[in-house]
Amino acid sequence: MVRSQTLALREKEFIEAARANGTARVTVMLRHIFPNVIPTLIVLFTLAIPEAIMWESSLSFLGVGVQPPEASWGLLVAKGKEYMFQAPTVAIAPGVAILLTVLAFNFIGDGLRDALDPSMKD
Template identity: 45%
Template sequence: LGWLGIANYARGQTIALREREYVVAARTVGSTPVRLMVRHIAPNILPLMIVLAMIEVGQLILIESAISFIGFGIQPPTPSWGNMLTNASQYLGKAPYLIYPPGIAVLVTVLCLYLVGDGLRDALDPRLRGAVGGGARK
């Protein structure tokens, strides 16, 4: 959890990209390390890092909701979707519809985060620019 997975991914991609032909060629003609990072490496790793960050936020929301649902997370009166689900589950026999609003809120929020991250990746990824329908260039 947290930023470690994203940082590890960024490091691995940076190491892989610095050996690519276009980066080696730019280094050969005298590009500074800052220029290499800004022009060649960052545009290739940033889109996927954004997707990973969005997925991470979605996972954190699910984890917080689950921990609060079982009673070890945020304690009342602080509002939490997990607390709302816990309170609604007490009335499941009398009013089963109470479980739907917090459950749907978690579902929609996490789904939207995933879709926004995917859309940002499609918009920012240099390998997908100019492609029709989001596919790879031919």
């Protein structure tokens, strides 16, 4: 994704103008291309963190992730499903924690992208 955006930016007029002025490639990269790619990187990172949380909790729930001496939200949900009818909050609380954490990272990523994206500034 970043590579395709970098290749598209390379063809823009402001990059050609910087090259025509004799600006070094490193300077063009650091001053013109990199600031335009940062919002995409932020969104990719903030989407990768919730994905990792979901993978870890899913694998722990299935029993192939974190093992019982360690703590994991997926492991807590798996252990709590045994007591679902006696005390449903034992299983629901870690599930809600997973949900809120994943949503928080997604909202943070969207907010940072909106704040840092130069194409959205009018």
